[in-house]
Structure formats: C-alpha cells, structure tokens
Amino acid sequence: MTIVDLKQRLQEKISQISEPNLIHNKFVRPQRLMKTLTVIEKKFDDSENTQPLDEKIFKTINRLKKNGFGDLTRRDLKNLAWALGKKLPSENEKMLFTQLGKEIINYFSKANFDLLRLVYFPLLYTYFSFEKKEVDKTPSTWVLLRNILSQNKSKLFMDLRKPKPWMTTLVDHAEILSDQPTKKFVRDFLQDNDQNRISAELESLRISASSWFWDDLIRSSIKSIKNMKEDEYFKIIPRFLLLLEKNKLYTTDILVALLERYARTSQREKVHEVLKHLALDQWGNPQYEASSGWVNVNVDTKKMVIQWFVKADLEAFFKLFNQNADIQRFNYWMRFIDQITFSQIFLGSNALNSKRDEHLKFRKMNRGRIKELAGSTTSTNNAFLLKIGNVYIVDFSETGNACYFYNRLPYKDYIGKIDIKTLRNQEICIDRQTRNGNWQPRFDNALARLGIFAKR
Structure with missing residues (x-):
C-alpha cells in the first residue's frame, strides 16, 4: 500500500468520525452521568425555590414596615414575594389583599428585570396559591400580579441559558396567565380518562390542590355542557358522573348542567335512570313542592324529570x-x-x-x-x-x-x-x-x- 493510499484511507476515517450525526455511534453516551446531572439540577432548582420559614418571612415584613424598601437585601425581596401568599397573625386576609400587599406588588411592578428574575417563581407560586373564594371578585392586586408574570414571561425564558421546567411549561401553556387560564385544558380534561394527566403536565408549576386553578378548570368544564352538540353531550355524561362522584363539592353544578342540557335533547322522553335517581337523592321527589332543591333547574327541566318518574x-x-x-x-x-x-x-x-x-x-x-x-x-x-x-x-x-x-x-x-x-x-x-x-x-x-x- 502506497503512502498516498494510506493517507486517503486515514482521511476517510477522520471524516467519518467528524460527522456530527455519527459522533454518538463512535462514543457511548454517558447515561448514568446524565441521569445524575438531571437529579442534581432538580435538587438545585428545588432548593433555589424552596419556600422560606414563616418566621423569616415575618421578620422581613417587620423590617419593611420599620425601614421601607431601601434597606432590604435581595433575599429580603424574595421573602416578600413569598409573603404575598401568607396571612400575618394580625391580619384577616392574605398579604396580597392588604394595603401593605398592595405596596409590595406595586413595587415589583416597577422593578427592574434583574429583580423580577429573582422573585419570578415565588410570585408565580403565590399566583396559584389562592383559593377560589379569595379570587372570586378578581381583586385588582391579583390581576396586577398576573400581569407582572405575563409581561415578563417571554423575556425570562429567552434570558435563561437553560430554561427551567416550570418556565418551559409556562411558555407551552401561555393561556395560564390570561383571563381564561383553563380554556385550553377543558377538552383534554373531559376526554382524557387519566384524570391525573393535566396535573402531571403542570407538575413543575407546583399548583396546590386547593388552588383556584383546579376549581376554574372544573367549573369551565361544567359550563361547556350547555353548548355541546347532542352526540358529544351523551358521550360525556359518564365522565361528568365520575367527576361528580370524586368531587362532591360540585354535585349541584354538575347535576344542574346535565339535566338542563338533557331537557334540550331529542331524547328528553327517554328516562336516564342514573340522572333521575341522583336528582332524587340530592333534591328529593320533584313531584313534591316541599322539595326545594328543584329550584336549581328551570320549570321545563323539572317537568321532564317528573315525567321520568311517572313513566x-x-x-x-x-x-x-x-x-x-x-x-x-x-x-x-x-x-x-x-x-x-x-x-x-x-x-x-x-x-x-x-x-x-x-x-x-x-x-x-x-x-x-x-x-x-x-x-x-x-x-x-x-x-x-x-x-x-x-x-x-x-x-x-x-x-x-x-x-x-x-x-x-x-x-x-x-x-x-x-x-x-x-x-x-x-x-x-x-x-x-x-x-x-x-x-x-x-x-x-x-x-x-x-x-x-x-x-x-
């Protein structure tokens, strides 16, 4: 073999190894190392966004009341972001809805991006931490909190060298920070047999089980019954009955929605035994005026159910x-x-x-x-x-x-x-x-x- 031939074969081998799509064919991927790296990154993210003890949060609040924002450290400011979802011993409502909470959220609304990057996750966690009754009237401070999160989301995502899982989730589901946060999830929620799929999908956001978000999702799903096509409605009845069984709090809302929609179908004369007896258990016999629970549905719907019992x-x-x-x-x-x-x-x-x-x-x-x-x-x-x-x-x-x-x-x-x-x-x-x-x-x-x- 000549020197020229040897050189040519050597160049071919080097060329093969240098192709990006062949690199992993030549070298084994360090799977265990990569898995360990993922675990370490998660632990770091969790520690970085661990909620501080209430004692530390309350100390920061006292410092704020005494000296104002000027003397607060970056750690103190992060504590304030967590504090917005807390209730002070001396207050009847959570910090965000108090006068001091209003001052804090206004401060964050005017803060530079470097500070917002520091407090973003605590603010996001706080946004989801409230219960339905606390945001029923959409308090202005809660809306301002949502606006801060929404307006800075894209910039934060682009600024991060490696976006955090919760950041990726926010970008993938932008509507979460809108005035219709669960609209996109309703159909998935109704059609997916795995009731925990959405929870798993949004796991990185750490949304509490008592959050207004889940209540909004269920109530939006219930409202969707009204405008469903007839064939879609009949298919979805079992899903709502299962939802009712597991979420007793929504029994009346679900039952009302199902009965009202049933009364507008072409099959209203066909008795639905489960709905009939569920209504009987909840509101009593519709044939008796004393059964006051039947005021939840209109007269025509009540008449339909009475005819079910008569038949x-x-x-x-x-x-x-x-x-x-x-x-x-x-x-x-x-x-x-x-x-x-x-x-x-x-x-x-x-x-x-x-x-x-x-x-x-x-x-x-x-x-x-x-x-x-x-x-x-x-x-x-x-x-x-x-x-x-x-x-x-x-x-x-x-x-x-x-x-x-x-x-x-x-x-x-x-x-x-x-x-x-x-x-x-x-x-x-x-x-x-x-x-x-x-x-x-x-x-x-x-x-x-x-x-x-x-x-x-």
Whole structure:
C-alpha cells in the first residue's frame, strides 16, 4: 500500500468520525452521568425555590414596615414575594389583599428585570396559591400580579441559558396567565380518562390542590355542557358522573348542567335512570313542592324529570309487578304523561316482599316513594295514583276494582301504609269508572267532563 493510499484511507476515517450525526455511534453516551446531572439540577432548582420559614418571612415584613424598601437585601425581596401568599397573625386576609400587599406588588411592578428574575417563581407560586373564594371578585392586586408574570414571561425564558421546567411549561401553556387560564385544558380534561394527566403536565408549576386553578378548570368544564352538540353531550355524561362522584363539592353544578342540557335533547322522553335517581337523592321527589332543591333547574327541566318518574311508575305497575302486563291500559295513561304532575305506587304484600332482582332494584331505587297497600285486598293487588290537572285518579291492578276520580288527595300523604278503603272511597270521589267492554271512550268522556283531554 502506497503512502498516498494510506493517507486517503486515514482521511476517510477522520471524516467519518467528524460527522456530527455519527459522533454518538463512535462514543457511548454517558447515561448514568446524565441521569445524575438531571437529579442534581432538580435538587438545585428545588432548593433555589424552596419556600422560606414563616418566621423569616415575618421578620422581613417587620423590617419593611420599620425601614421601607431601601434597606432590604435581595433575599429580603424574595421573602416578600413569598409573603404575598401568607396571612400575618394580625391580619384577616392574605398579604396580597392588604394595603401593605398592595405596596409590595406595586413595587415589583416597577422593578427592574434583574429583580423580577429573582422573585419570578415565588410570585408565580403565590399566583396559584389562592383559593377560589379569595379570587372570586378578581381583586385588582391579583390581576396586577398576573400581569407582572405575563409581561415578563417571554423575556425570562429567552434570558435563561437553560430554561427551567416550570418556565418551559409556562411558555407551552401561555393561556395560564390570561383571563381564561383553563380554556385550553377543558377538552383534554373531559376526554382524557387519566384524570391525573393535566396535573402531571403542570407538575413543575407546583399548583396546590386547593388552588383556584383546579376549581376554574372544573367549573369551565361544567359550563361547556350547555353548548355541546347532542352526540358529544351523551358521550360525556359518564365522565361528568365520575367527576361528580370524586368531587362532591360540585354535585349541584354538575347535576344542574346535565339535566338542563338533557331537557334540550331529542331524547328528553327517554328516562336516564342514573340522572333521575341522583336528582332524587340530592333534591328529593320533584313531584313534591316541599322539595326545594328543584329550584336549581328551570320549570321545563323539572317537568321532564317528573315525567321520568311517572313513566317509570306506570311501567313498574303495568309491567314489572304485573304478571299479565296490561299494555292497553299502560298506553292509555301514557297519552296524558305531559299533563301528569304527580304519581304514586301502592304495592301489595307480594310485590313488597318479592326477592326478584328487578323488584329489589326498583324498591331500592325508589326508597321513600313507595307506599304499602293494606286492608281487605289480595296480596297480589297493587294500586297507582296519578294527578292530572286538579284531578287525582286511582286505579288497581286486579279486575273487579273500579277506577276512582277525586278532586283532592284521598289519603294523608305522610302515612306509608294505606288501607284500600281509603282509595275506594265512594263518599268523596267525584266519579267512578269500570273497565268493562269498550272502556276507553267512556274514560275519555269522563275525563273531558273534568276538563282533561289527551294531547297524544
């Protein structure tokens, strides 16, 4: 091999090693060293932004009150940034909302960038440290704090040789420092099955669990229900029910939003069992005026839920607890469902003591709504009552019993065990109809005389 050939091969090897994209193919990356470096950097960042003891913060506040800003060191100024989220023993509210807090935040708003770089993270931590009730009225000092953070964010990011993780998070999610801080997160929050994903994504900001931020995120998500498309809404119901289960504080807000939106869907007549019984547990029976919780929804939405209960009661009476389902009678009374404002089921001993799974489930889900039918009747007989307009209609499951019409409730509602004689009281009833032969036209005429007409 000639000298020329050797030189050429040597140059080729050098050239290969010199290519940037091949460097790591020639040298093993120091993985353990890099991992150690990452740990050290995190420890340094944590120590740099460790919140000082309250004792040190309060000493700085006393020094400020005594000598003003002129004698404060850089460490003192950093302590003041932390102090804005603290409550002094002598104050009823946190420092940011006091007169002294106003002076401190005004001082930082006029500070040079070198100082702001020092106090930026303490101010950021303070921004997230407040609870919803503290920022409900968006105090001017809190808005000023947000403006300071927002206006200096980009400059701080560019100034850092190696941006901190929290700084990168702020830049990636710029809306956090806007007047709609959670808007971008709402869809992710609703569609992501991992409820901790957003928390992990924002971990570097060290947002406390009680922060206004999480409250804003949940409430913004709830508000989004109102304008959801119908198919999107039905898909999201389970997500909100899970959210409600884990965040009891928002039960009323979530329930109201779900019911109001359901009432505007094309499926409002289709009973949603979970929503129905959740509302019953929270606000009581919507058929009773005493159930004041129903003022949370509008009249039309309440009417929808009442119809859910009426339909379920009629289905239970004619199908669930009746061995020979009387579909003809069920369909007849369903023609009036838009006008029915109250329904009541009276179960005989067989239905009350049945161990069938579907019977047990119905009784459990309607605990407090079912009355016992007692007196001189068979164990298989049941009864129901419907209120249409100002008329109370009582009917029975077994043949040989007429249908009774009353202009007032024929029993005392607070009693749980009702004698059948009370429901078949000919002395106070205003009409009585049997179901012999072609009974539907006769019932229509009887109801028409009372001002009741089917709308279906």
